[in-house]
Amino acid sequence: QVQLVESGGGLVQPGGSLRLSCIVSGSMFSIFTFSWYRQAPGKERELVATIAGGGGRSASYADFVKGRFTVSRDNAKKMVYLQMENLSPEDTAVYYCNLSGTSTWGQGTQVTVSS
Numbered sequence: 666q667v668q669l670v671e672s673g674g675g676l677v678q679p680g681g682s683l684r685l686s687c688i689v690s691g692s693m694f695s696i697f698t699f700s701w702y703r704q705a706p707g708k709e710r711e712l713v714a715t716i717a718g719g720g721g722r723s724a725s726y727a728d729f730v731k732g733r734f735t736v737s738r739d740n741a742k743k744m745v746y747l748q749m750e751n752l753s754p755e756d757t758a759v760y761y762c763n764l765s766g767t768s769t770w771g772q773g774t775q776v777t778v779s780s
Contacts, residue, residue, distance in 0.1 A: 667691035667769050669762045674774030681752050685774060687745040687762030695719070695740040698765040701747045703758035703776075714747060715765060729755075752778045 673685040687699065696718045704710040714736035717723045724736050735748040745762060759773040 667697070667764050667767075669764065669769060669771035671760065671762050671771040671774040674760060674776045676777045676779065677752055678780050679753055679778055681778070682748070682750045683752065683776060685747040685749070685760055685762075685776070687747075687771060689743045689745065689762075689764075694743045699738065699745045700763045700765045701736060701745075702761045702763055703756075704761070704773075705758040708758075710761070713760070716745065749776070752776075754778045 668690045669687055671685060671687050673683060675683060677683050698715060698717045700715040701713040702710050703713050712727055713730055714724060714726045714734055716736045716738050722738060726734060733749065733751045737746045738744065749756065757776060757778050759775050761773045762771040763769065
């Protein structure tokens, strides 16, 4: 059974950076596609980025993070990352790691962007 645990959130000033990590337990990590979502207070959860499994590792991004966020993975460490640059207060949310196409979620990590 796959389990996900996020870390790396925190308080950062506008324009700052953070790297979120998602450690994945379970087998067959390398073939799975993973996504990062976020949910701001009073808003619905929204897709941020996706990284494919297998040899391609292709990535896709929501328009609102293109050019600022980078999703990556380390199959040997069973880790998925979200590097976030040039953060703005609108990026404040709980960020979740998701095994794409399933209801398998991590517990979330809070990102707060504020001066």
